[in-house]
Amino acid sequence: MSDALVFLMGNFAASFPTDRQYAKNHMWALPEGDVIRFGFSAYAVRLLQDVYFLDWIVEPDAVVNEKQQLGAIESKKAESDLYAPLAGRLLQFNQELLSDPSSINVDTYGAGWLFTMQASGAPLLSPPEYIEHLASVWEVTQRTIKGQMNE
Amino acid sequence: MAHRLTVILSQGQSQHPAKRELEENLVAALLMERGIDVVVIPHLYDLQADGTGVLALQGVSGHLVVASWLFERATRWTLDRHGVRGQVGVSLLTSEEDEEDEDDVERAEELDAKDRVIDQRELPKRKIYCLDLRVHNNAAPYLEEIKRIYNELNTQVVDLMGWVSGSPKQEQMERFLSPTNDTAVGNVAPLANTNGTAAEAAAQDAAQLKRIEEPPGRRWYPVIDYSRCTNCMECIDFCLFGVYGVDSVETILVEQPDNCRKGCPACSRVCPENAIIFPQHKTPTIAGSAAVGESLKIDLSALFGAPVEGKSAIEIAALERDEQLLMTGREAVGLSVGIPKRQTDKPAQPKDELDRLLDQLDELDV
Numbered sequence: 001m002s003d004a005l006v007f008l009m010g011n012f013a014a015s016f017p018t019d020r021q022y023a024k025n026h027m028w029a030l031p032e033g034d035v036i037r038f039g040f041s042a043y044a045v046r047l048l049q050d051v052y053f054l055d056w057i058v059e060p061d062a063v064v065n066e067k068q069q070l071g072a073i074e075s076k077k078a079e080s081d082l083y084a085p086l087a088g089r090l091l092q093f094n095q096e097l098l099s100d101p102s103s104i105n106v107d108t109y110g111a112g113w114l115f116t117m118q119a120s121g122a123p124l125l126s127p128p129e130y131i132e133h134l135a136s137v138w139e140v141t142q143r144t145i146k147g148q149m150n151e
Numbered sequence: 152m153a154h155r156l157t158v159i160l161s162q163g164q165s166q167h168p169a170k171r172e173l174e175e176n177l178v179a180a181l182l183m184e185r186g187i188d189v190v191v192i193p194h195l196y197d198l199q200a201d202g203t204g205v206l207a208l209q210g211v212s213g214h215l216v217v218a219s220w221l222f223e224r225a226t227r228w229t230l231d232r233h234g235v236r237g238q239v240g241v242s243l244l245t246s247e248e249d250e251e252d253e254d255d256v257e258r259a260e261e262l263d264a265k266d267r268v269i270d271q272r273e274l275p276k277r278k279i280y281c282l283d284l285r286v287h288n289n290a291a292p293y294l295e296e297i298k299r300i301y302n303e304l305n306t307q308v309v310d311l312m313g314w315v316s317g318s319p320k321q322e323q324m325e326r327f328l329s330p331t332n333d334t335a336v337g338n339v340a341p342l343a344n345t346n347g348t349a350a351e352a353a354a355q356d357a358a359q360l361k362r363i364e365e366p367p368g369r370r371w372y373p374v375i376d377y378s379r380c381t382n383c384m385e386c387i388d389f390c391l392f393g394v395y396g397v398d399s400v401e402t403i404l405v406e407q408p409d410n411c412r413k414g415c416p417a418c419s420r421v422c423p424e425n426a427i428i429f430p431q432h433k434t435p436t437i438a439g440s441a442a443v444g445e446s447l448k449i450d451l452s453a454l455f456g457a458p459v460e461g462k463s464a465i466e467i468a469a470l471e472r473d474e475q476l477l478m479t480g481r482e483a484v485g486l487s488v489g490i491p492k493r494q495t496d497k498p499a500q501p502k503d504e505l506d507r508l509l510d511q512l513d514e515l516d517v
Contacts (some may be wrong), residue, residue: 002510012342024456025455025456026454026455044455047451047454048451051169052165052167052444053164053165053166053167055164055369057371058413058414058478059413062478063478068474069457071414072433074165074167077449078449078451079433079451080448080450080451080452080454080455081433081452081455081457082455083456083457085456098367099166099367100164100166101166130214137454139452141454144451144453144454145449145451146266
């Protein structure tokens with residue numbers, strides 16, 4: 001990881017390596033031939049904090065649509081359904097994470113990868129574009145979190 | 152004579168340290184008790200039908216307490232699915248939401264009005280108590296509840312004075328002439344004045360622990376709550392993946408659980424009695440909650456790309472089914488197959504002559 005861009009989430013500096021692309025649902029995407037490897041961006045991990053549980057509801061080799069639900073995640077602070085960053089064929093889930101999801105926190109951009117997909121025409125963002133996207137959603141994100149905490 | 156009580160602890164799927172700690176604290180505390188056996192199994196819902204976990208469950212013939220990270224209903228009917236049946240033991244460990252739910256009473260009255268599948272079944276006499284480990288965040292209340300259950304089961308209800316207006320049964324006479332105190336709270340001291348056999352002493356022995364492991368693997372299938380199911384067959388009509396079937400007496404059952412499409416809860420949405428439980432679904436009512444409870448964690452789904460919804464349960468069910476059909480290379484069918492034509496969906500029309508005639512018939516109460 002040589003270069004990285006930084007986005008400030010309050011006092012927390014989330015860093016985003018420039019050797020890969022990003023999806024709007026806060027995943028990183030690293031192309032390896034015609035296969036793309038996905039994982040959570042530092043932004044997502046900061047929101048989730050310690051991840052305890054990850055579950056996938058589709059099987060490997062499934063063809064999925066963009067935004068189709070893939071599974072769910074539970075962390076110390078939050079829970080969320082997880083959705084496909086783009087349309088394509090799901091190849092492989094990171095099996096290691098099923099018994100021990102902690103590498104999502106420890107090695108976000110490496111061993112903490114989530115799944116690989118075969119996809120084309122990917123509407124992915126470059127690191128600077130992703131930073132711009134974050135700047136535009138950061139307000140909404142804070143409102144969503146605070147809104148629920150007040151309930 | 153004391154009954155031993157078997158406590159099954161179904162471990163959570165999650166590596167959540169707080170959950171693991173609760174489980175282990177409860178096991179450790181139970182091991183200090185007498186008359187209790189503890190069996191730790193992997194997550195109840197994920198057990199394979201012919202695995203060691205299910206065999207161990209089926210091997211217990213006495214009273215059972217089953218503690219798991221599921222709603223009580225989900226636990227009960229998952230056990231039923233595995234052939235582990237018994238009378239409903241009422242746990243006093245309900246969460247606060249349940250207590251203030253006045254709809255329960257109405258619901259219970261409504262339930263009595265229809266024939267349920269369970270009415271046709273004979274259940275073993277032993278009791279099964281299901282405990283939801285998510286209700287409290289420490290082991291103490293569970294330990295207390297299990298001790299209470301143990302005492303409840305070992306308090307023999309003998310109608311001592313019932314013969315006052317008649318003649319005593321032999322059992323009552325014997326008890327009257329030679330009273331014992333084996334119903335005392337705790338019931339842990341060896342009883343001096345009962346005929347203390349070796350077997351009886353064994354029943355008072357310290358707890359035994361068995362841990363069962365199975366290769367990990369997560370399953371996904373519906374379980375039917377037969378106390379709600381009316382055998383209406385709407386689920387078998389709706390599901391196009393061959394999950395449902397009927398038994399020798401034409402009662403609905405989940406015949407091929409592994410045909411079920413992972414993540415798809417569509418049949419449970421079309422069930423008119425809310426009798427179909429997917430214990431792992433995120434929506435409490437689908438996962439077997441008696442009442443709707445609020446989740447305690449922040450839901451980030453909207454930020455992670457959840458689509459905006461605003462559809463009826465039937466429409467959602469049809470969409471979910473289509474998604475699964477397409478995934479298996481089949482054609483989507485939308486709302487054209489297996490959707491019940493319910494009277495309630497019809498727009499209300501002014502009453503005609505026939506309606507009035509029928510109303511009069513109803514009033515006759517024949």
